[in-house]
Amino acid sequence: MNDSPSKKRILIADDEPLYLRTTGQLLRKAGYECVCVPDGKEALERLHKEPFDLILSDLNMPGNLKLELLQQGRSQWPHIPLIVITGVPSLPTAIESVRLGIADYLLKPVKYEDLLASVSRMLSQPTAMASESIPIPPDAEALSAKYPEIIGRSEPMIEVLEVVDRVAHTDTNVLISGESGTGKEVIAQAIHRYGRRAQQSFQVIDCTSIPESLFESVLFGHAKGAFTGATQDQDGLLSHSHRGTAFFDELGELPMASQARLLRAVQEQAFTPVGKSQLVHIDTRFICATNRDLQEEVNAGRFRQDLFYRLGVIHMELPPLRERGDDVVLLAHAFLDKLQRGEARIKGLSDEVIDCFGRYRWPGNIRELRNVIERSVALSQTETVQLSDLPKPIRDAEASAPRAVSVLAEISREEALDNADQSYLTALLEKHKGNISQAAQQAGLSRQGMHKLLSRHGLSADDFRA
Ligand SMILES: Nc1ncnc2c1ncn2[C@@H]1O[C@H](COP(=O)(O)OP(=O)(O)OP(=O)(O)O)[C@@H](O)[C@H]1O
Secondary structure, X not given: OOOOOOOOEEEEEOOOHHHHHHHHHHHHHOOXXXXXXXXXXXXXXXXXXXXXXXXXXXXXXXOOOOOHHHHHHHHHOOOOOEEEEEOOOOHHHHHHHHHOOOOEEEEOOOOHHHHHHHHHHHXXXXXXXXXXXXXXXXXXXXXXXXXXXXXXXXXXXXXXXXXXXXXXXXXXXXXXXXXXXXXXXXXXXHHHHOOOOOOOOEEEEEHHHOOHHHHHHHHHEEOOOOOOOOOOOEEOHHHHOOOOEEEEEOHHHOOHHHHHXXXXXXXXXXXXXXXXXXXXXXXXXXXXXXXOOHHHHHHOOOOOHHHHHHHOOEEEXXXXXXXXXXXXXXXXXXXHHHHHOOOOOOOEEOHHHHHHHHHOXXXXXXXXXXXXXXXXXXXXXXXXXXXXXXXXXXXXXXXXXXXXXXXXXXXXXXXXXXXXXXXXXXXXXXXOOOOHHHHHHHHOOOHHHHHHHHHHOOOOHHHHOO
């Protein structure tokens, strides 16, 4: 080991003595000079006195319980990258860390290879200029203007935009959950497009479309002759995401065996193609979407907790359309404009339609609204969309639910759940134009199960076919 002046200096702050000692030893062995301190206060004192190239900080330790080290560290020494290591991940601290421009966010227990990889990545990046310090969050108007493709001014959507704005310029992995059609892919694309990987690829990987037996080959690629039918070397989808973003759609559908393989690739930023022995290294940001409650899947033993934490460093929940207030009207107008391509024969929505849209529960969310507007553009004879231009289930919602909440309170739980199920199935069949296989797939049912459910509700797929 040499103590030459060019050695990079790392300040490590952690209140777990064993962790502090072993991390220091490991990084010294790797050729870094380390200063180890047990709390945030001492870390700040050392920062005032000595130069450092990197800070490695625990979250929950004395002197940082209100993120003092993170905040002061970033504002006073913005040129020193800061890696956060925590045993207790939480959304508010993760978001605050990202907002402060934290370089990386690792979860304990950290594998030493991961730590070394992260440290060497941070130290090889060009030093940030002091002027690149903490970004000032724009206000709601400015946010809407900055992300014009994400339509929505409701409070929950402004909160979503704030998170997008904070995470876009980082490399943090993001998990987006929400019901089907709430715009998870739209949000993922925005995070990519406004980040520093924007010029590189946004690789969509639909977890439902990859058979389990082909997962490795599709994701990591394969060598010629690796298995029957492998007639030539083939790159996998992850290779295409190098320097860019990999977007895993429907992550919750991934079988356990595939989850283990994905975890390795995410942790190590490397994988081995099937039939080859050489590791392929990637520099990829992972954004994932799911319409399942992944925490529940973890509790039920169907989803790996370590993968959930790895991919969900920032976990965003998209609100369903029925909780976005007047956004439904904003979106409807935007779709009217878009779908008429400048012709603008139809100028708006009648008051009855606006009322009805406000009461309907939109089980298919924005995708369903878009379909409804598309249908209205085709059918409407007047300058404003009328109730008669809307599909039956939506009109029925208007007739039967003048005040949904009070009506609900009058009926039994079974009846309420039954009604909700019926609306859902109706919307599903409407969306898939009566195609039972597609509707069953989306609902997570077998064809047979879907048939049974439809006959119990007196619905027939034929009524929805064009
Ligand atoms: N905030 C928004 N502003 C404008 N259009 C939106 C918005 N959110 C979603 N959309 C549109 O709604 C449709 C569905 O969006 P998207 O595919 O992103 O939803 P999703 O949640 O990923 O759906 P799924 O769970 O079925 O994959 C798309 O046509 C998309 O362009």
